[in-house]
Amino acid sequence: MSSSDDDVPLVGKRKPNGNLAATHALSDELISKSTDPSVSASPRANGYAKPGLSIHHGLPDSGDVEMPDIDANGSGPSKRKSRGSDAVRKSYAEPESSEEEKPLSKRRRTSAQRRVDESDSDDAPIMSRSKGAAAAKTSMASMADESDKKLMAEKTKIEEQARKDAIAIRKQESAAASKKKAPAAKGKKAQENGIKKSESSDEDVPLSRKVPAKKATKATKPEPADTKKAKARPKKETSEDREAEEQEEEYRWWEDPTKGDGTIKWTTLEHNGVIFPPPYEPLPKHVKMKYDGVPITLAPEAEEVASFFGSMLNSTHNVENPTFQKNFFGDFTQYIKKSGGAKDPKGNPVAIKSFEKCDFKPIFEYYEAQRQEKKNLPAAEKKRLKAEKDEMEAPYMYCMWDGRKQKVGNFRVEPPALFRGRGEHPKTGKVKTRVMPEQITINIGKDAKVPTPPAGHKWKEVKHDQEGTWLAMWQENINGNYKYVMLAANSDIKGQSDYKKFEKARELKKHIDRIRKDYKKGLKQELMSERQKATAVYLIDQFALRAGNEKGEDEAETVGCCSLKYENVTLKPPNTVIFDFLGKDSIRFYDEVEVDPQVFKNLKIFKKAPKKEGDEIFDRLTTSALNKHLSNYMPGLTAKVFRTYNASYTMATLLKDMKSTGTIAEKVKDYNDANRKVAILCNHKRTVNAGHASQMEKLGDRIKGLRYQEWRLKQMMLDLDPKIKKKKGAAYFELDETLDQEWIKDHQAFLVEEQRQKIQKKFEKDNEKRVAEGEKEMKAKELEERLEAVKELEAKYKRENKTKKVEAEGKGVTMEKLENQLLKLGQRIENMSLQAEDKENNKEVALGTSKINYIDPRLTVVFSKKFNVPIEKFFSKTLREKFDWAIKSVDENWEF
Template sequence: MSSSDDDVPLAGRKSNGVQANGKPHKSANTIPKSLDKAMDTANKPTKHAAPGISIRNGPVETMDLDQQPGVNGKRKGRAKMSNGASYKDASDDSEEDEPLSKRRRVSKTNTRDDLPSDSDDAPLVSKNARGKIVAAGKKPPNIRETSIGESEESDVPLQEKLAKEKAGIEQRAAKEAKAIRKEEAKAPAKKRSKKLDSDDDDEQPLVKKKAGKAQTNGASKATPKGARAAKAVKKEDSDDDKPLSKSSSAKKQKDTNGAQSKVKKEIKGKSMKKEETEQDQEAEDEEEEYRWWEDPTKGDGTTKWTTLEHAGVVFPPPYEPLPRNVKLLYDGKPVSLAPEAEEVATFFGSMLNSTHNVENPTFQKNFFADFQEILKKTGGAKDKDGSKVEVKEFTKCDFKPMFEFFDAQRAEKKALPAAEKKKLKAEKDAVEAPYMYCMWDGRKQKVGNFRVEPPGLFRGRGEHPKTGRVKKRVKPEQITINIGKEAQVPPAPKGHNWKEVKHDPEGTWLAMWQENINNAYKYVMLAANSDVKGQSDYKKFEKARELKKHIDRIREDYTLELKDEVMANRQRATAVYLIDKFALRAGNEKGDEEADTVGCCSLKFEHVTLKPPNTVIFDFLGKDSIRFYDEVEVDAQAFKNLKIFKKAPKADGDEIFDRLTTTSLNKHLSNYMPGLTAKVFRTYNASYTMSTLLRDMKSEGSIAEKIKDYNDANRKVAILCNHKRTVTAGHGAQMEKLGDRIKGLKYQKWRVKQMMLHLEPKLKKKDKRGADFYELDEDLDQEWIKEHQKYLVEEQRQKIEKKFGKDNEKRKAEGEKEMKHKELEERLAVAEELAQKFKKENKTGTIEAEGRGPSVEKLEQQLEKLDQRIQNMAFQAEDKENNKEVALGTSKINYIDPRLTVVFSKKFNVPIEKFFSKTLREKFDWAVKSVEEDWEF
């Protein structure tokens, strides 16, 4: 660059070409040296904590920072902003790494609490331990000492301590990467040459195994302009079904797979304890277990199956018109609707309790527009005399009669006897049984979502612009079936035909259709615990393991390029820095009708606030329209770069990284490693951090203590990798309830001690533990004891009444005569006796020994058991308190390799059930069965 260019202001430098959106670049081609120097002089760094750790995380309502323009572009003018929650709707695409979870009940406040727990689709910073989105309006808490359970003895600030630990882990990663490449370099030159030249097709696996040794596709050491770009390789789609490497050395080959003879012994000698349905058990009994992760022949090409048989899909039941007395009220008067229009009205009417939807102006506007359209097509609304009624104003529509009807139906269904519920479920399961499984290459595999989505209202996620639109009923003529050529095609419903029947062995879907809201394709896939889904998870984590070999070079390169004079290179390096350090998503281009969501590459001027000397505040709508807020300290050079990228003439609406796209970023990353994309960094950082912590861990004590040790490590991963969240509004109440349970156990201990004194009055003087041992715990007082006694009596009554109800249901189901109310009264006498006993104890101060043949020795044993229960519950309380600011589930399920959890389980002898639910054990079955305690990420 010529010296004359140095004096040209950045705004006046030549801008070459246009952005992907067709607008011209507002940033110059190159950055003048004079500007770099001027900014260094003007922004001298002061002493601060090492960068790399989030200061604050989560959604906020207002900005209290320097004169930063309104947040999030399109939402700038709104007086009040939604807290940015996500609604897991049936119409939304689910990703392979999305966890299986239960829905949340609808909140009556303006919060979004129906996001699936630990969903990968939601920004990590905005979820609590139950998956709930905390209401906006509160500034997220600072990182606290309790976040990782460290002592407060050190004078070193926690943030600085964590940042140094993170830097140490990164240094360790760099050394390991160099050591791995050095070990691979020892392989015979002939084999290395064959490894590099034998395949330039991205359909081949990243690692080929021959003669028991792993060989990898290497990267060249050419370093053009500081970027150590590897030999160009064809970019691999991050979501494809192509195989990944299984390991990077002969040792890992042994650790991961083991010898075939050992496998056979394991299959015969070990049996996993599994909770299974009868159908699951039947499927397993039919054939010997297939350990696909040990089969080198699977996944080498693009063909996913050779034979495929299935029964098709299950359609939702047809619409049943409302009773004549249940009508939509318009302007206070009942109106009649055609069945098609009435069905749409019921979509809204049945969900009036979901206030965060039905009170959302966008939801109302979109629904009413579609409702009016269907009214026009079906002849409109009519009054009791048959005269046409113009439905023009939403505010005049009263859906309450509909809601009351559906609410009564729900209550009636809920009140059904257990036997009746069981019978209905059995009938439903019998109808759906043929659809639950398919035959995939001769193996019985469970199908996931074999039900076609019912019609309803699209809820979207966060502030989706199409929320409230009507999801139309899917017809057979819209559905394409994928099945084997030799298989019998499942018949379409009577009077209908399938859109198309395909025989595509490269597709992992069984059926598909296009929905009408976003014109997205919906697929019927195999269940999460199937071989195909398991292979997808396996490949995801293997790709992260592959990154372990290249991470040092990538970090060295982007650190050098942070100072590159070429604007495009500097923007790219800054983006990779933010993605690696702070787990930002890369982001994709959005259409005009799509939600205004962004990621790192698509950040706009108003989404980033700079706070000297090196604090950056991110505030934008992230994936799924959920607000992402994070306040971080960055490297001085990265801070300076962001300042340059925001320099005039850029203003609101302009992209910060205007010379970078997600596609170009991922293409650059694929030069280091085939298939490497921005999202792999999040998985790698979490898994490698957990692996590092596990190596140095020594977990002893009870199961509860070991679980706490695991959670402490998981929590540290979440913090070090910036997977944090805000504290749930109900956390305080939950902790108080847990505290009451511990106090209840202490009260039981005190009663047992008083019983010991009742049996042996002189024990208090003889006991070496002293007289204080028998005194009431300082946490307890008489007022609390009396309240607790009332609670115990009421609890006893409820148990008796519940047992009585179940016994009567059983008698009714078996055709026996039900018990009369007198029987219940006789049973409740036990609770009354307990109340009288407490009353007597409070009056006399004496607690008589209970049970058959009571003795001091037996009571001492009771004390030991109570002590253990208190200790375990105290660990749970401490763990819960420590976890309040960290999204542990997100890290554990989506980003930490599940094999590391299995390693902890086996190494420290803790049942895997303590970490993975039944659903997750099925999902990660490959991980549970494929590694031993000496396996390493």
């Protein structure tokens, strides 16, 4: 076969050489038999080993050795310019921000050291699959191995079911298409005989193609206006009826098959623009930062930057971060120079050269006092201020989109501050400058009134982009990213975006078998570009890697599958691959996985000499070329659809076989167990949160507190009737083994202090209310009288500890009342214990992100309806608004 570029598909052609390109190695166009004896120009179906699950818990140490490069006889390597800029940094520390709100692929997967045989580790992964470990496995490792085998068997079963489903769906669609081609007379005859067309395949048709019977009639045969009026008159339709009908249409857009088609998103659009943050208020003259112990005076521009840092001294994980300090101080000194410098109390110039000599505590204390003062405002004053704020923001909260009122999401322009970033962002601490009207572009209807900019200012531009769903935009100064004002999450437009995303994933289930079959064959292709393409699709499908550069050039320094560099992939025989790179939003992605032996061989070939650090592994493949290839299977199919499909299809399969019983808490745990299994099977995992241990300790203390309360109630039963001990047995009244006397005394002290704080807060709140109503404040003596209850509680605990007896307390206490209290308490203990078990099991999995971003929300709704669990147990109020379309569009029989 000729190696000429003319014979190579577009994806395999070389890019024109430039001066820089000469420094980067390019893979051979063809893979010879000597390089890979299994090479096939016309690939046959090959045996395909299932990839292992994630075994990522551990970073490669300095002892990791790359496999020797395979000798190959192929055409000489040519050169091309690398898409990336610098080698990816590997020094990122553990992110301290909350993991729950991050997308699964952003979760760092690191640990202190690489594990070969970790059977004795408390932090051992759920699965440990080191086949090459020579050491004898402990019983724990054997259990992990067994668990791994079960999960792999389940994954194999799910993939086989997906293959069968895809074939069945295509057959059903083919049969449906044949029926449509049948003579019209037959169709009429069938209708005349009262035989309804089979709808058995309807469950596999995306909702966008479904039309409820009643709505379909309206959509296909619109009635003349005169007929509508004639029908409306006898009904005496009221304005309330019309308004109700409009509301019904507004939130049931998902039943309209034409909604969202085409590129025009709106016809008319009206809104009031954005709200700017208030201007900077200079600090009082007596509040100044100090430099080397001396108070200094700064111009307002520089003082504002100092206040950014000073006001957040309590955020230690930021202000104590060396990168944050360095970036802040660099920008701060520039602002000082530009604004005329710093001066001491005598007016002499002061050179600010050392961050260590800067003291921002006076600024922090001022802002902290202001925060406390605001917190202590009377309830009536807080209510008044909130009402004023709401009144001021009301005109910006909604827009008119095609004549309908829609809620706007983020209508406030971001205030100037210090950039924090996610993970260990290299620009953390830099100054986010104030956004001015001259930077903002407004998007609005041609006939609508353009919002008036602040006095003395003008907008950068006014557009009438009917293909855009944004209302305003500007470019921020840190990363050069564009910020958009969009509609709220519960608006029609946002809902349609989510809906289309999950519908596309549903569509993929018709084609997944052909895609998997083709990439398995392509793993042995002779043409390098084809082999790289097949390997990339394999990694994206099996390990949920992003394609790379999905967000455009503004994230060029981050890495995805197609833009992996030589140093981002480490190979460990026989078939383990370690991925280590900066992914989306500069969050480190680390995972250790077992792959198909042919994929392992391919990656070795893609890395062979003369490639070195900085060179791309998939150098004959681009994200756009990969997505173009995928679109041949299904219009609009891109790499990111696989993540959604795999998670949703896996959850749907598990849901079919699920038989959840018991209490609500037990059912919620069943759902979370399935969600966790999805994350494991789809390789969506995360590092254990730094605060997990302390959270579990607090939860454990709460459970122990309930057990102590349970013991006291049983002792009260003995106080009422000592004979009950013989009836129920002595063991029933014994102290729980998890409680000891030292813990009990600490817990009693906690309960005493808790009651004291409650009484004090109630006293302060009552006084605020009296002042608001024009009455006199209560005197301190009233508080002292109320606190007598605390002294009584303390004395009671001392007496109980001494006598080992608990007196029955409460008005009209009876044995029946105590037993009812015990019953309720037992339920609380059981629920909280399930909660603790769930939390421990989920420490390596972020279920929230999986549930929101990857699993079709309609599957959660199906679980909720099928097993009678309130949807509030799975979706917060915000999420219920976001997924309103999902909650209202399906019943318990819906299938993904």
